Amino acid sequence: MKKREKKKAEPGKYHKTLKEQVHENKALAVVYVVLRVLVVLVMVAQFFNGNFENVFLCVLTLVLFMIPSVIERTIHIEVPDTLEVIILLFIFAAEILGEIQAYYVQFPYWDTMLHTLNGFLCAAIGFSLVDILNRNDRFSVSLSPIYLAIVAFCFSMTVGVMWEFFEWAMDSFFLLDMQKDTVVHAVSSVMLDPAGGNVPTAIKDITDVIVVTSDGAQHALGLGGYLDIGINDTMKDLFVNFVGAVVFSVIGFFYVKNRGKGRFARRFIPQVLPVTPAEPVGAEKNDIDGAQ
Template identity: 30%
Template sequence: MKNEGRLTKGKNLLLGIVFILLVASIIFAVYMFFQAPEEATGIEGERMKSDYILMILQCTFGALVIFLPQRVENHFEIDIPNVIEIIYIIFLFLAIYLGEVRNFYFLFPNWDAVLHFFSAGMLGAVGFMLVNFMTGIEKLNLRLSPGFVSFFAFCFALTSGVVWEIYEFMADGILGTNMQKFITFEGEMLIGREAVRDTMEDLIVDALGSLLIVLIGYFYLRRKRVVELEKNPELELSE
């Protein structure tokens, strides 16, 4: 209980710090938007108006969804482990504040791939949690095989990645941003295969990250089912 209390305090502190950073970044981006040029001027490291639009969009999104786990807990009356929430907040910090505001996506070439692998694994875990929540509803009386649960978790994680890529594509088209990185840091517009490389690499990494977590989850559930069967031979081991 003591450790859980410390985790809760640490989670709330971390949430407050990241939220303040995101709000401060929104204010900064709005101010810089009016100072930035419409097009690249050739100055190394200079950001254009579209870059600040993207920063405002991402930070606003982050400031809203950072409270999503709490709202899910309150609405559905479920308990999300503090560790999962802390990982979620850290991910938002890495992806939005460091990635977008501090420009880590361009400073570190593999930053995007690492975050997609990380997020895919996290979404795979969320997929398992969703199934656990649904099977916990007495009226449904569901008993699903480890294979099906794992397949659902994989599809959930990969579909979430696809939805995110659709969001990036629409934002780039409507707001003129560069979320899909089809324009280099030097202002060169990519064409052909290179133009879709970022999107396809993200989806491939999403698939690999979610597959890793799903395999771990599958063998854990399979082992758990075997133990249940040993204790209660009347249960059928379904695959």
């Protein structure tokens, strides 16, 4: 009896082992390993310092690092290496550097930079979701380049708005101050109208504000002005998200206009991997029985 050799179908990238992926994408593997090691070191340090909330943030960061790989393996989507590296760096910059190392406070433009990048990345993801359907013969979706760009822009802005809703909820219910406050030197409100009407009344050149609590205690803020409660920060975040979304939407428009020839846009647009039919269970046994 001659045993037939089992014929193995070539798997797609999502079937490859971790060792094979590391061999093919050494730069990505280095970034992934270095970031994970840094997060683990920070987590250990925060644990011994008794900062268990930061320990949770580190665990959350490690989980978020796995998302691109999980997407590739479960829904057969190939995430470009450039996009994956930026996503990993974005998560590290937001959670570890921004929250734990307080870069949001130390560097005033850190939050602005991340929100701009978020607008760009979300536009890329929104663009790819529709572009995948646009290229798939199984779906009757065929959008022009301008509509793809509009969808990408709207998707990015929607994500940005939802995130601001989340920040507002955390500030309102848990007093976390995710919407960072801004010191302003002038305010204008109809609530300051002495006649109680609808006329905006302005107060300018504010140098300090005294807060009086219910027990009669007075607290001078000592901030050199009036403390805005997150409004300026929210508007700034949405504006820079808008800028990032517009930039990628324009890039995506020309990418589709030129039928996918753009090299830059391709680095940020996930692609559907071809699905290799799995060999039915018991195929090897049937081959052996047939050879007898």
